[in-house]
Amino acid sequence: MSHFLNSNFLLENKYSQELYHDYASKMPIIDYHNHLPPELIANNTAFKNLTQVWIDGDHYKWRAMRTLGINEKYITGNASDKDKFLKWAETVPFTMRNPLYHWTHLELQRYFGITELLTSATASSIYDQVNEQLKGSSFKTQGLLNTMNVDFLCTTEDPTDTLIHHQKIATSDFKTKVSTAFRPDNAIHIDAISFNNYIEKLSEVAGVNITSFDTLKEALNNRILHFHNNGCRIADHGLSYMYAFEFTEAGVNTILKKKLDNKVLNTDEINSFKSAVLMFLSTKYHEFKWVQQFHLGALRDNNTRMLDQLGPNTGWDSIGDWLQAENLSKFLNKLDGANQLCKTIIYNLNPRDNEVFASMIGNFNDGSLRGKVQFGSGWWFLDQKDGMIKQLNALSNIGLISCFIGMLTDSRSFLSFPRHEYFRRILCNLFGNEIQNGELPNEMEWVGKMIQDICYNNAKNYFNI
Known part of the structure; x- marks a missing residue:
């Protein structure tokens, strides 16, 4: 019996152990999606x-x-x-x-x-x-990140954020590169109770009086430019499913004005508006050569009693069961058809859809870039051993695991970075077991290089770090 959490934790044979200890463990961390508060990093709290x-x-x-x-x-x-x-x-x-x-x-x-x-x-x-x-001092925020050998991390901010904390970090001597991801969900969810209040805030910050779809696009473009000038090269969206419904510019303009007049929208109007804003944003990401991320499948805020007491992101969300494939295909295809599909990462929250997502990315990997469209790592309810293995196996079976850009924490905690180690051990054990079983060749230098690519190099190249 092995001692709990020893040096070979999750590593079941000598090949797994060699891959982890000699190849994976030495690689720095790129955490390209998390929710760490940048203020705490900037102030070395x-x-x-x-x-x-x-x-x-x-x-x-x-x-x-x-x-x-x-x-x-x-x-x-x-x-x-x-x-x-x-x-x-x-x-x-x-x-x-x-x-x-x-x-x-x-x-x-x-x-x-x-x-x-x-x-x-x-x-x-x-x-x-x-x-x-x-x-x-080594246990302040910056020291905790240094302890885990974090080379690059990307926090997540709303378009209305001033980014003053990122500016402070950028001019400091902190060795970890800290960037931000543009998260415009509040501008998309026109069905939210707070939407009109948010539009007022966005108007003020962007310097544009938002009264129409054109002025909304102008405001969002201004904020994208602000983020870009502050080093942002990544966008992120948390959606139940992809919005790819029919719309016209005139129709969306009417829908927005109706909402701003506090009138009730029907489902078709909501879907059309969300589709239009999302499509506009994705074309801008392509223009600025960003990476876009889509986290799909969460059923949020289920317990309204507790939501009213504590607010969002306090533990009342779960896995949703929407049909994902058709809208996702339509959305990506429309962008691809206009030659406006930038690097894209799609994350799945329902494990039944792993093969759907793994096969979808192959439709739009067109040979122009290595791993241009990615099936993102297991996240939220799936960032555990079983969830990671299922995601890795689906990607291996249907795509190329060798092009995968690896793990992220998606966390608000400065102590969450051992999740990268957890992922790396699981990854090495998958390969090590197949080497031991004769399913993969005992070519440790080649397999080790592939492990290092998945842990670090692929992400470094993908995000041009």
């Missing part, structure tokens, strides 16, 4: 305690605690930071076979050198040990 750096804002942990019957007081409520941590520690032993169990102990080991299991019995001691370490 120190955390007062382990709860603040590890539990605050982590809805993965919150969902587990709620499932165990932990009162909301100890999750997002007014309990002390230490009491919140103690309740998390109480939860951890019950998370076995959930990725949280692995992530928790990987993070304690990699950042703080703690190899004890986190339980109620060890909680106070671990809390005190980590809090003492957090007083050191």
Whole structure:
């Protein structure tokens, strides 16, 4: 029996171990999609305690605690930071076979050198040990990123963001390159209650009075230019499914004016508007030579009672079951037909659709660029061992795993970067097992180079870092 979380964790044979230790582990990290607060990076913020750096804002942990019957007081409520941590520690032993169990102990080991299991019995001691370490300069935000050898990371900002924190980072001596991704979802979701208020804010920031579809496009173009001038080369969208419905410019103009007059829109009008804005944005991304990302398939804000109390992104989302293929094909085909399809990454949240996404990218990889259209890594509910393996196998079976741009954290936590290690170990074990079984040749130098490409080199080239 192997010791828990030893140096060969998840590596089942000598080939897997060689691939990981000699090839994958030494590669820097490119984290091209996350939700880290850039202000904390710019100010090299120190955390007062382990709860603040590890539990605050982590809805993965919150969902587990709620499932165990932990009162909301100890999750997002007014309990002390230490009491919140103690309740998390109480939860951890019950998370076995959930990725949280692995992530928790990987993070304690990699950042703080703690190899004890986190339980109620060890909680106070671990809390005190980590809090003492957090007083050191190497445990501020920039030091935590340096510890994980993060070469490049990309946060995610709304078009109305000033990007002042990214500007501060860009002029500092921080060695990790920090960029931003343009996330214009608020300008697309015309059915949102807050849409009109958002348009007012966008008007002010962009310096354009938005009263029509043309002025909305002008405002978005202004913000794209602002982001581009501040180093942005990536856009991101979180959508239930791709919008590829019929529209006319005049029709969309009428729809927007109707919304701004606080009139109710029907489903066809909503879909037409979203399709038009999304198509406009994608043509601009092509013009500016950006990479566009589409995270598809989340059913968000399911619990309206708790949403009203706590707001979005607090743990009330799940996997959706929409049909994805037809609209995704129409959208990509329209851009491709106009020669306006830029580098594109599509992420799937429903595992039943893995093969759909893996086959879809092959329709638009036209030989112009290596891996131009990517099937993104397992994310959110699928960024665990089983989800990663299924995504990797679907891509291998239908596309070229050798062109894959690898893992990302999609996280709000500065302690989440061992997820790259988790992915790399799983990746190396897949290849190592097939070498051992005679399904792949024992050509370690070639396979090792492929592993390094997936872990780092492919993303570096894809994003022109």
